[in-house]
Amino acid sequence: MDLDYGPEYDAFRQEMRLFLKLHGHRAPTGQARAARPSAEAVEWQKLLIEHGYTARTIPRDYGGYGSEPDILKSRIIAEEFSRAGIPGGLANQGISMLVPTLLELGTEEQKRQWVEPTLKGEVVWCQGYSEPGAGSDLASLKTSARIESGEFVINGQKIWTSTAKQADMIFCLVRTEHDAPKHGGISYLIFSMDTPGIEVRPLKTMTGHAEFNETFFSEVRVPVGQIVGERGQGWFVANATLGHERGMLGDPDALENRFQALVRLMKEERIGMGRAIDNSVLRDRLGALQAEVAAMKCNGMRILSNSLKGEPGGMAKLIVKLQSCELAHQISALAIDAMGEMGILYSGSARERMRGTWQWNYMFQLGLIIGGGTAQIQKNIIAERGLDMPREPKLPKISGAAKGTADMLRQKQGSA
Amino acid sequence: MDFGLSQEQQMLRDAVARCLADTCPLEHVRECSERDNPVSDKVLDALQGLGIPGMMIPEEHGGLGMTLLDAALVAEQLAYAVAPVSFLASHVLAPLALSEAGSEDQKVRWLPKIASGEAHISVAISETVEARDGAGVTCRGGKLDGTALFALDFAGADAFLVADTTGRLHLVPANASGLEKIPLTTIDRTRSVGELRFAQVTAEPLADDSGFTAGRLRDAGRILLAADSLGAGQAMIEKAVDYSGQREQFGRLIGSFQAVKHMCAEMAAHHEPCRSLIWYAAYAYEAMPEDVSLAACQAKSHTGDVHRFVARTSTEVHGGMGFTDLVGLHYWFKRIGFDRQVLGGPESARAEAAVLQGWIKAA
Numbered sequence: 001m002d003l004d005y006g007p008e009y010d011a012f013r014q015e016m017r018l019f020l021k022l023h024g025h026r027a028p029t030g031q032a033r034a035a036r037p038s039a040e041a042v043e044w045q046k047l048l049i050e051h052g053y054t055a056r057t058i059p060r061d062y063g064g065y066g067s068e069p070d071i072l073k074s075r076i077i078a079e080e081f082s083r084a085g086i087p088g089g090l091a092n093q094g095i096s097m098l099v100p101t102l103l104e105l106g107t108e109e110q111k112r113q114w115v116e117p118t119l120k121g122e123v124v125w126c127q128g129y130s131e132p133g134a135g136s137d138l139a140s141l142k143t144s145a146r147i148e149s150g151e152f153v154i155n156g157q158k159i160w161t162s163t164a165k166q167a168d169m170i171f172c173l174v175r176t177e178h179d180a181p182k183h184g185g186i187s188y189l190i191f192s193m194d195t196p197g198i199e200v201r202p203l204k205t206m207t208g209h210a211e212f213n214e215t216f217f218s219e220v221r222v223p224v225g226q227i228v229g230e231r232g233q234g235w236f237v238a239n240a241t242l243g244h245e246r247g248m249l250g251d252p253d254a255l256e257n258r259f260q261a262l263v264r265l266m267k268e269e270r271i272g273m274g275r276a277i278d279n280s281v282l283r284d285r286l287g288a289l290q291a292e293v294a295a296m297k298c299n300g301m302r303i304l305s306n307s308l309k310g311e312p313g314g315m316a317k318l319i320v321k322l323q324s325c326e327l328a329h330q331i332s333a334l335a336i337d338a339m340g341e342m343g344i345l346y347s348g349s350a351r352e353r354m355r356g357t358w359q360w361n362y363m364f365q366l367g368l369i370i371g372g373g374t375a376q377i378q379k380n381i382i383a384e385r386g387l388d389m390p391r392e393p394k395l396p397k398i399s400g401a402a403k404g405t406a407d408m409l410r411q412k413q414g415s416a
Numbered sequence: 417m418d419f420g421l422s423q424e425q426q427m428l429r430d431a432v433a434r435c436l437a438d439t440c441p442l443e444h445v446r447e448c449s450e451r452d453n454p455v456s457d458k459v460l461d462a463l464q465g466l467g468i469p470g471m472m473i474p475e476e477h478g479g480l481g482m483t484l485l486d487a488a489l490v491a492e493q494l495a496y497a498v499a500p501v502s503f504l505a506s507h508v509l510a511p512l513a514l515s516e517a518g519s520e521d522q523k524v525r526w527l528p529k530i531a532s533g534e535a536h537i538s539v540a541i542s543e544t545v546e547a548r549d550g551a552g553v554t555c556r557g558g559k560l561d562g563t564a565l566f567a568l569d570f571a572g573a574d575a576f577l578v579a580d581t582t583g584r585l586h587l588v589p590a591n592a593s594g595l596e597k598i599p600l601t602t603i604d605r606t607r608s609v610g611e612l613r614f615a616q617v618t619a620e621p622l623a624d625d626s627g628f629t630a631g632r633l634r635d636a637g638r639i640l641l642a643a644d645s646l647g648a649g650q651a652m653i654e655k656a657v658d659y660s661g662q663r664e665q666f667g668r669l670i671g672s673f674q675a676v677k678h679m680c681a682e683m684a685a686h687h688e689p690c691r692s693l694i695w696y697a698a699y700a701y702e703a704m705p706e707d708v709s710l711a712a713c714q715a716k717s718h719t720g721d722v723h724r725f726v727a728r729t730s731t732e733v734h735g736g737m738g739f740t741d742l743v744g745l746h747y748w749f750k751r752i753g754f755d756r757q758v759l760g761g762p763e764s765a766r767a768e769a770a771v772l773q774g775w776i777k778a779a
């Protein structure tokens with residue numbers, strides 16, 4: 001154990017602090033919830049790339065900074081942004097999921113065409129994976145593509161497509177090999193959201209906003225070259241990006257920032273003559289959450305060190321999505337409790353705190369506990385891959401007749 | 417001994433449930449919740465047919481003279497249907513306050529009109545639990561000054577019953593000069609709350625100046641908020657069970673996964689004792705008044721915690737669908753969120769329980 005980063009890294013940290021001091025005022029102030037980055041955010045992103053504070057290891061040819069991978073420096077960058085309370089580089093599905101996938105598995109042409117504009121926030125992507133019938137069991141997806149005169153012709157429906165309304169492009173899983181086993185028949189396509197035959201319908205959520213959409217495809221024609229990886233390998237291509245998504249959802253700096261916001265809230269919020277933080281019960285919960293945030297930060301450092309040494313993340317990594325999403329939700333829950341009756345104000349009400357952010361977070365973070373692999377699926381993964389516990393026995397394929405009986409029984413029960 | 421509902425109580429519950437099933441489908445709730453004043457005249461009229469507005473009003477004043485347990489059963493059904501109607505303050509707390517502590521004149525003036533649905537009184541007693549944003553109303557020389565947050569059943573009220581900082585209740589007509597009314601918007605768009613600002617407002621005090629009546633209202637309010645959560649939780653559990661019996665993933669019903677079964681079973685296991693506790697607390701309101709404050713704190717805090725769990729767990733069972741507006745699950749989720757925070761969250765109610773029992777001195 002040695003927590004000293006060493007002189008080279010200390011110098012790097014100082015350099016970055018100076019950068020933030022000189023340029024921090026140029027960072028965008030608006031809400032990060034917007035799907036399409038503002039002009040201000042795009043300028044900030046470009047400045048960060050130029051100085052290597054984002055897209056650091058992406059080759060210059062593709063619009064990145066082109067530095068050798070150095071996880072400690074990446075770590076320092078994240079820490080310093082968080083410490084200064086200044087937004088770092090853009091983090092959207094295109095940057096966090098598509099770019100790493102293209103760099104790993106895309107053709108040279110695809111990398112040249114898409115990585116740079118995506119990094120610069122000029123091209124916004126959405127993720128077309130889930131379908132009404134394929135959520136946890138993503139591999140059962142049915143949206144299909146047949147090949148016809150050099151084009152994929154896509155038909156089907158996606159759901160939960162975040163930012164589909166604003167997106168220019170979609171990375172999408174479709175079934176291309178109909179007789180292959182379910183994981184082996186999927187392909188990963190990228191195409192423009194302006195392609196004829198795509199219809200996007202916003203989907204309102206419990207927060208009262210439309211954070212997602214349903215996306216319908218009817219005879220959508222996409223050139224065959226717009227596939228990433230080979231036909232039938234889409235599942236493996238997508239799994240590469242799911243790992244990135246889960247990493248994005250478990251960012252310890254984001255947790256730390258939320259936690260600090262909660263501390264500020266509890267110092268400001270008054271109950272009678274005192275402050276919320278003077279209430280020992282609320283303060284105890286605050287302390288417990290702080291320790292958990294600290295644990296997740298240390299856990300992150302450990303994962304980092306493992307990957308520096310080329311070792312797998314192991315259990316420390318498997319639990320990140322489950323624990324981080326729950327923790328984020330609990331931080332918001334305490335904020336609401338600390339606000340008492342004021343905690344349920346929403347939608348621009350008089351006396352609402354922080355424009356309803358805590359309530360929005362409380363609900364949205366419940367969504368994130370579900371999205372990107374539900375808590376129950378995460379627990380299955382932890383048990384089966386992390387703890388090597390026996391797998392669920394595969395159900396025998398249900399025959400048509402047996403299924404008919406089962407349906408009948410179910411209907412009977414339903415009407416009883 | 418018989419720990420259970422009487423036949424009349426079961427009939428009341430079933431009648432209200434039927435009435436709401438007929439008049440208050442989710443589509444109607446949606447329409448109402450998009451308006452500034454969510455109260456549904458259609459549902460209120462139907463409830464009027466059952467005498468609900470007058471249920472807590474003594475018979476001699478035109479009501480049904482029922483008990484708080486009866487009211488708790490109604491509250492549960494209202495939440496089960498996420499009914500956008502006024503009830504807690506207008507039809508329970510205000511009638512209780514006037515019957516228990518009003519003058520003869522006040523009773524005669526208000527109670528028959530409340531029972532018939534012609535008048536509705538909103539109640540603002542939050543500051544007797546805890547003061548936020550420096551709120552509080554003082555009374556000097558018969559004039560009220562200050563702010564009362566979270567007046568319940570706010571929209572369309574003809575008068576307000578407001579607690580001052582000594583806990584004394586005052587009746588203020590809605591059109592009193594110097595009274596400013598500011599609606600507040602919460603996550604729960606099926607109920608209406610607001611803020612009252614007083615500048616030298618002439619008010620009519622209730623006789624009791626000991627704070628006792630405000631305490632009774634706090635107890636009754638907490639019990640009914642707990643009952644409301646119970647009904648909303650019941651709906652959420654049923655919906656989770658139904659959904660897991662229909663949704664298939666990995667070639668099987670998700671309800672056949674133990675993970676999902678256990679989520680549902682755990683909800684039921686936590687939920688069911690709440691029902692018993694709430695019945696006890698509501699019964700105690702009239703039968704064991706010396707015990708009711710503690711029981712109310714327990715019902716409020718325990719139900720608040722249990723149903724926060726139920727709300728999120730039922731949502732999780734529904735997967736992404738639970739998070740959307742499509743199945744409308746969030747109406748119940750938010751109702752539970754509202755019930756938890758209003759008139760003191762779990763921490764605050766437990767702190768009060770500790771004081772009541774002499775474990776600690778009042779802060």
Ligand SMILES: Cc1cc2nc3c(=O)[nH]c(=O)nc-3n(C[C@H](O)[C@H](O)[C@H](O)COP(=O)(O)OP(=O)(O)OC[C@H]3O[C@@H](n4cnc5c(N)ncnc54)[C@H](O)[C@@H]3O)c2cc1C
Nearest residue numbers: 129130135136160162367371372374376675732733735736
């Ligand atoms: C906030 C949010 C953002 C999202 N963003 C996107 C996006 O941009 N693009 C996209 O493609 N998708 C997105 N999704 C979809 C998301 O990935 C799915 O909602 C998720 O995978 C769960 O699938 P489902 O909703 O169909 O639930 P289901 O799979 O139907 O699950 C229902 C319940 O069954 C349980 N269950 C299912 N299988 C098992 C099992 N084997 N063992 C135990 N329990 C099980 C689940 O845990 C859950 O409780 C998003 C979802 C949310 C909520």
